[in-house]
Amino acid sequence: xxxxxxxKNIVKTYVRGKQTVEVLHHLDLQVADGDFVAxxxxxxxxxxxxxxxxxxxxxxxxxxxxxxxxxxxxxKGGALARWRSNNxxxxxxxxxxxxxxxxxxxxxxxxxxxxxxKSERFKRVHAALSIVGLEDRxxxxxxxxxxxxxxxxxxxxxxxxxxxxLVCDEPTGDLDRATADEIxxxxxxxxREYGKTIVMVxxxxxxxxxxxxxxxxxxxxxxxxxxxxxx
Numbered sequence: 001x002x003x004x005x006x007x008k009n010i011v012k013t014y015v016r017g018k019q020t021v022e023v024l025h026h027l028d029l030q031v032a033d034g035d036f037v038a039x040x041x042x043x044x045x046x047x048x049x050x051x052x053x054x055x056x057x058x059x060x061x062x063x064x065x066x067x068x069x070x071x072x073x074x075x076k077g078g079a080l081a082r083w084r085s086n087n088x089x090x091x092x093x094x095x096x097x098x099x100x101x102x103x104x105x106x107x108x109x110x111x112x113x114x115x116x117x118k119s120e121r122f123k124r125v126h127a128a129l130s131i132v133g134l135e136d137r138x139x140x141x142x143x144x145x146x147x148x149x150x151x152x153x154x155x156x157x158x159x160x161x162x163x164x165x166l167v168c169d170e171p172t173g174d175l176d177r178a179t180a181d182e183i184x185x186x187x188x189x190x191x192r193e194y195g196k197t198i199v200m201v202x203x204x205x206x207x208x209x210x211x212x213x214x215x216x217x218x219x220x221x222x223x224x225x226x227x228x229x230x231x
Contacts (some may be wrong), residue, residue: 003199004053004065004165005031010063012049012220023049025220026063033164036191036198038208041217046203048169050217054199054205055167063116068164085113089158093170095126095150097157104129104138107157114161131188131194148179154211155186166190168200172207198217 012024026045031037039047053065056072065073068087075083079151097106104125111121129135132152158166167218168187172180178199188210190196200211208214216223 001031001165002033004033004035004068005029005051005199006064006066008064008066009078010053010060012046012053012058013061024053024060027220027222028160029215029222031197031199034195034197036188036193036210036212038211038213038214039199039201039217040203040205040208045217046220047217049127051167051199052199053147054165055088055090056080076228083122085110085161087164088162089163090176091151091166091171092159093156093173095142097150097153099142102139102141102155103134103145103156106142106153107160109146110157110161124160124162125156128155131159131190132156146179147175148182150178151175151183152186155183155190159190164197166196166198168198170201170203172202172204177206180204180207198200 002024007027007029010024010027011022012021013020027050028199039050041047041112053060054076056067060073063073064071070083072080072083096107107125107128109122111124116124126135126138129138132155134152134156135198136151142153146154171187172183175183184207187198187200189196197209202208203206
């Protein structure tokens with residue numbers, strides 16, 4: 001199966017004062033097209049760093065990083081921004097919705113960077129809201145939505161440009177168990193029915209059980225992989 005994500009000998013270092021800290025140590029990773037992978041590990045293990053690299057938010061210090069068929073470690077500036085816009089949808093723990101905008105306007109935001117006309121943007125926005133079950137909340141602002149609904153709007157925003165890959169950073173970390181399970185079922189649906197490749201960082205083993213595979217990071221190295229048992 002074709003790899004959606006390929007990390008080869010990835011090293012990531014940060015400079016803190018006079019000290020250079022190596023956060024990721026020669027990582028290798030293959031995520032197949034259509035897979036759903038959970039990244040777990042203690043705080044400071046490098047999970048979010050891996051996610052930021054895969055999403056093109058950060059650059060590796062060395063190594064080869066191929067995502068959606070592109071050597072994104074070699075892209076910079078506008079080229080990297082265009083690649084992100086076309087290939088990756090981001091879902092965050094705290095939704096990152098604009099409080100003064102309605103749900104449909106929040107979902108539309110990524111499309112404002114494209115050449116799509118207003119009518120096409122409208123179609124895509126409402127298709128995305130329909131997928132997450134919130135078309136009837138299109139005119140509501142974030143303050144008028146529950147936490148689960150707000151996260152669904154955030155997922156619709158991630159979907160609206162029809163990306164190949166979703167990167168999710170603790171997408172259920174601010175939700176109660178029942179609402180978290182609803183969001184995880186939605187992510188599972190997007191993976192199974194819509195073919196989205198998903199890489200999700202989580203501290204929650206119950207959340208990780210929704211994924212196809214779980215990868216464990218510790219001190220910048222993968223230490224374990226196991227098959228999920230979730231049906």
